[in-house]
Amino acid sequence: MPELPEVETIRVGLSLLLPGKEILSVVSDWPKSLQAPESEKETFLLNSKIINVRRRAKVLIIDLSTDYSLVIHLKMTGQLVYINSLERFGAGHPTASLSGQLPDKSTRVIFKLNQGNLFFNDQRKFGWIKLIPTSEVFNLKFFQKVGPEPLSKNFTNDIFLERVKKRANSTIKATLLDQTVLAGVGNIYADEALWGAKIHPASRVKDIQEAKLKTLLEEIKYVFNLSIEKGGSTDKNYVDAKGKRGSYLEFARVFRKEGQFCPRHHEIIQKIRVAGRGTHICPKCQQM
DNA sequence: CACTTGACCTGTCCGC
DNA sequence: TGCGGACAGGTCAAGT
Numbered sequence: 001m002p003e004l005p006e007v008e009t010i011r012v013g014l015s016l017l018l019p020g021k022e023i024l025s026v027v028s029d030w031p032k033s034l035q036a037p038e039s040e041k042e043t044f045l046l047n048s049k050i051i052n053v054r055r056r057a058k059v060l061i062i063d064l065s066t067d068y069s070l071v072i073h074l075k076m077t078g079q080l081v082y083i084n085s086l087e088r089f090g091a092g093h094p095t096a097s098l099s100g101q102l103p104d105k106s107t108r109v110i111f112k113l114n115q116g117n118l119f120f121n122d123q124r125k126f127g128w129i130k131l132i133p134t135s136e137v138f139n140l141k142f143f144q145k146v147g148p149e150p151l152s153k154n155f156t157n158d159i160f161l162e163r164v165k166k167r168a169n170s171t172i173k174a175t176l177l178d179q180t181v182l183a184g185v186g187n188i189y190a191d192e193a194l195w196g197a198k199i200h201p202a203s204r205v206k207d208i209q210e211a212k213l214k215t216l217l218e219e220i221k222y223v224f225n226l227s228i229e230k231g232g233s234t235d236k237n238y239v240d241a242k243g244k245r246g247s248y249l250e251f252a253r254v255f256r257k258e259g260q261f262c263p264r265h266h267e268i269i270q271k272i273r274v275a276g277r278g279t280h281i282c283p284k285c286q287q288m
Numbered sequence: 289c290a291c292t293t294g295a296c297c298t299g300t301c302c303g304c
Numbered sequence: 305t306g307c308g309g310a311c312a313g314g315t316c317a318a319g320t
Binding site: 125276 | 298
């Protein structure tokens with residue numbers, strides 16, 4: 001899925017497009033994709049007005065005028081694409097996994113608005129949208145357990161070290177992917193930040209020098225900020241609110257670069273498996 | 289408790 | 305061309 005930079009890019013896009021628009025009708029063909037009891041859908045979703053769009057971790061929150069919110073997790077392959085019916089969409093449009101015509105076979109939910117449509121596409125059906133009272137959004141189990149926002153001002157190095165060190169016997173990669181430690185890091189940015197900090201992803205947390213962990217946090221912030229600037233990473237499915245791809249992967253140092261040279265050394269990047277995930281390393285600068 | 293593994297799904301790619 | 309298996313940006317529940 002979209003990791004933090006992709007979800008943030010979608011949030012910015014949607015917040016320029018959706019507020020003020022009204023939801024006239026909703027079509028969904030897969031129960032998990034839109035989780036809302038029929039009665040609540042009638043009362044709190046239909047004919048509501050969109051107020052604003054927020055993000056916490058990798059989750060989007062669309063607040064409605066009815067004091068209900070749509071809480072959205074895109075998981076691996078979810079997309080949220082807004083198309084103004086007056087716009088031409090398709091031919092020549094730089095899209096990923098979008099033929100240029102929506103709905104397509106991966107479309108799970110369509111929100112018909114008073115102006116344009118919002119499409120929720122999700123090839124693998126892992127993603128979900130839940131209709132929840134706005135005041136109860138953060139009662140969701142995921143939000144109760146999720147760690148701090150790495151780009152927030154009050155997230156300090158000390159807090160990072162304290163939280164990470166609790167996972168003494170875990171590999172550092174599994175620790176970064178654990179959303180209860182820190183919000184927003186996924187497979188792409190874990191590999192990118194670990195390369196930046198010269199840490200082997202399979203290193204146990206307790207064996208890593210504190211100075212390197214400090215660098216690691218700086219690298220996480222660096223790759224997040226760079227990626228947000230580039231509109232996120234498009235590998236296969238990710239597109240922003242207008243169906244556009246992100247360009248971060250053009251700047252990636254190791255992710256999906258196996259067989260190519262490490263930017264630091266005349267050394268070939270390898271793909272290995274850590275924490276059950278495909279993992280990219282330079283064997284020379286990232287040693288155990 | 290800390291930590292790892294399989295399940296949820298569809299689609300694509302690679303080797304036989 | 306077909307078939308089986310591995311794999312894909314994320315989380316959960318259930319296992320050790």
